[in-house]
Amino acid sequence: MERLINFIYEYRAFLTFLLLELSCSWLVIENNQYQSTKYFNSSNRLAANILGFSQGVREYFSLRTINEELAQENANLRTDLERLHQLEQNYFPVNQDTIRVDLYDFVSAKVIANSTNLYKNFITINKGAADGILPGMAAISNDGAVGKVKSVSENYSVLISLLNVDEQISCVIKRTNHFGSARWDGLHQRYSNLLFIPRHATPVVGDTVITSGYNAVFPEGIMVGIIRKANLREETNFWDIQIELTQDFGRLSFVEVIKSRLKNEKDSLEQITIGVVK
Amino acid sequence: MSRTGIIQFILFFVYVLFQVLVLRNLVLFDSAFCFLYIVFILLLPIELNTLALMAIGFVLGFTIDIFYDSMGLHAMATVLVAYLRNYWMATITPQGGYDSGSSATVASNGLQWFLVYALPLVFIHHLVLFFVEAAGFTLFWYTMLKIVGSLLFTMTVITLLQYLSPQRRRI
Numbered sequence: 297m298e299r300l301i302n303f304i305y306e307y308r309a310f311l312t313f314l315l316l317e318l319s320c321s322w323l324v325i326e327n328n329q330y331q332s333t334k335y336f337n338s339s340n341r342l343a344a345n346i347l348g349f350s351q352g353v354r355e356y357f358s359l360r361t362i363n364e365e366l367a368q369e370n371a372n373l374r375t376d377l378e379r380l381h382q383l384e385q386n387y388f389p390v391n392q393d394t395i396r397v398d399l400y401d402f403v404s405a406k407v408i409a410n411s412t413n414l415y416k417n418f419i420t421i422n423k424g425a426a427d428g429i430l431p432g433m434a435a436i437s438n439d440g441a442v443g444k445v446k447s448v449s450e451n452y453s454v455l456i457s458l459l460n461v462d463e464q465i466s467c468v469i470k471r472t473n474h475f476g477s478a479r480w481d482g483l484h485q486r487y488s489n490l491l492f493i494p495r496h497a498t499p500v501v502g503d504t505v506i507t508s509g510y511n512a513v514f515p516e517g518i519m520v521g522i523i524r525k526a527n528l529r530e531e532t533n534f535w536d537i538q539i540e541l542t543q544d545f546g547r548l549s550f551v552e553v554i555k556s557r558l559k560n561e562k563d564s565l566e567q568i569t570i571g572v573v574k
Numbered sequence: 575m576s577r578t579g580i581i582q583f584i585l586f587f588v589y590v591l592f593q594v595l596v597l598r599n600l601v602l603f604d605s606a607f608c609f610l611y612i613v614f615i616l617l618l619p620i621e622l623n624t625l626a627l628m629a630i631g632f633v634l635g636f637t638i639d640i641f642y643d644s645m646g647l648h649a650m651a652t653v654l655v656a657y658l659r660n661y662w663m664a665t666i667t668p669q670g671g672y673d674s675g676s677s678a679t680v681a682s683n684g685l686q687w688f689l690v691y692a693l694p695l696v697f698i699h700h701l702v703l704f705f706v707e708a709a710g711f712t713l714f715w716y717t718m719l720k721i722v723g724s725l726l727f728t729m730t731v732i733t734l735l736q737y738l739s740p741q742r743r744r745i
Contacts, residue, residue: 309624313657316632320653323646324706343640350595411642413601415707418643454643461709482713485604 338409338420339449347409347420355549362549369438400515401555403427405435408452412485412545417457419443421551424451428555432513435551440519440542441465441507442551453553458520459485459545466511467520470504472497478505478520478539485545488521490537497535499526505539515554519543578619586634589614594641606723609648611638612699613732615656616692617677624660631656644707651702655695666690680736692732693725700724 304311338347355362405423423429425448435442435455443455443463456463461482467490468475476492490505503523509516521539528535593611601607615631635649642648663678668687672678680688700721708717 309628309657312625312628313653316628316653317650320632320635320646320650324644324650327645338641338643340640346591346594347641350599354599409641411598413604413607414642414644415709415713416644420643482708483716 338418339424339447339452339454341449341451344408344420344422344449344452348422351408351410358547358549361547365438366550372438399557401557402552403429403555404550404552405453406550407548410457410545410548412457412459415461415482417459417545418446419455419457419548419551421453421455421553422451423553424448424453426450429453429553430555432559433556434514434554436514436518436554437543437548437551439544440521441514442543442545442548444513445553455551457545458488458541458543464491465514465520466508467505468508469493469497469499469523470506472499472503474499475508475510476534476537486540487524488539488541490521490523490539491534493535493537495528495533495535499523499535499537501526513554513556513559515556582618586614586630590634590637593638598641602727603723605720606727607720608727608731609699609703609724610728610731610735612652612655612696612728613692613735615652615659616695616732617679619677620663620672621674622660624657627656627659628653647703647706650706651699654702655699658698659695662695663691679739680733681739685733685736688736689729689733693729696728696732697721697725700728 338344403423405421405427407419408422409418409420411417419435419442421435429445429448431445431447433445435445441458443457443460444465446454446456448454458465458478459480461480464477464479466475467478469490474493474497476490478488478490480488490499493499501523505520505523507514507516507518507520519542521541523537524540525538526535527537589611593609597608597610611634614634615627618627618630631652632649635652636646638648638652639645663672666687668683673682676682678688678691683691704717704721704724705711711717
């Protein structure tokens with residue numbers, strides 16, 4: 297017993313080192329698991345306030361562009377609204393159950409921290425559980441898909457950016473309707489990859505890639521990117537496709553978080569039918 | 575708490591705030607990062623034992639992790655540097671040993687000694703940081719580029735700060 301204690305005392309530095317490194321590894325691995333509500337990230341109030349201050353200073357220099365983008369988005373939405381209005385009045389008088397129409401709810405939020413050069417990039421926004429945001433919801437912007445909510449606190453949330461090597465979203469090529477997954481390779485912040493497009497598909501450079509709506513996180517038809525390169529190698533079953541993201545993550549300032557009203561219903565139906573737990 | 579203790583305590587917050595407010599936004603060519611906060615561990619008093627160093631390193635790394643949303647990553651790299659620091663310092667003891675109560679600065683031991691001291695430790699820190707973040711070696715060369723770029727950037731800032739710090743220089 298005495299020798300054991302002596303041994304531990306002798307190697308106390310090394311043993312503490314091992315203990316600390318093991319707990320760090322555990323934290324790293326734990327953090328890679330998808331979706332969780334944790335306290336020790338940038339959604340905690342103090343950290344978010346400090347980061348918000350830093351972002352506020354940065355943003356001051358791009359107010360003009362942000363204004364122009366918002367005005368442009370407003371104009372686009374007005375055009376769409378007017379068109380739908382006309383359609384409804386003149387051609388298809390709609391009288392439908394609101395639950396079929398109001399599938400999604402949007403919460404607008406400001407970006408208070410964002411990174412684009414790491415392998416695992418996250419975005420912190422200034423809306424949280426108080427505004428009904430839950431882990432797993434999708435976030436989009438005027439230009440396209442942005443990411444999924446990873447964790448929330450009372451007033452802030454952290455999103456997994458599309459620029460995160462762990463993140464995949466279900467997409468379709470708009471022209472041919474073949475579906476696959478978009479996943480970032482960690483290299484360039486404007487480009488991502490589209491995986492699992494089968495050999496018999498015929499993607500061409502310039503095709504639009506949009507979200508598929510299959511997993512009910514993203515609504516159908518949100519822009520993701522445009523195909524920039526498409527190669528088919530001899531030995532593989534799938535195309536190697538590089539897409540240019542329509543969202544420039546370096547300039548992200550506002551996002552909209554999407555609350556899907558029917559996600560729970562859809563998931564539980566799928567779970568009963570095919571036993572898939574998402 | 576002693577005078578040095580209080581100064582180090584304040585410096586801790588200065589390094590953390592400078593890292594998350596300024597350096598977090600400062601990335602050169604999309605690949606060179608500056609993780610200046612590691613110099614806090616390197617410049618702690620020479621007599622400080624490894625256990626205390628590792629505890630401070632863990633707290634420092636963990637605080638940085640909160641702001642980078644990377645639970646455990648910076649803590650892991652910083653604890654490793656804190657563990658190795660005293661052994662490395664003992665290996666490269668200059669002729670005549672260290673002055674008691676001093677810290678490992680250019681002012682007390684000269685530029686050449688300081689580079690030999692800091693460069694490998696910062697390199698190890700970046701090596702662990704980027705490879706653990708990449709979770710493997712699939713992007714080996716790109717990760718190496720990031721490591722070398724960041725090493726140059728961080729070392730330049732660390733060395734420049736040595737000449738700007740208000741310590742009395744020994745000639």
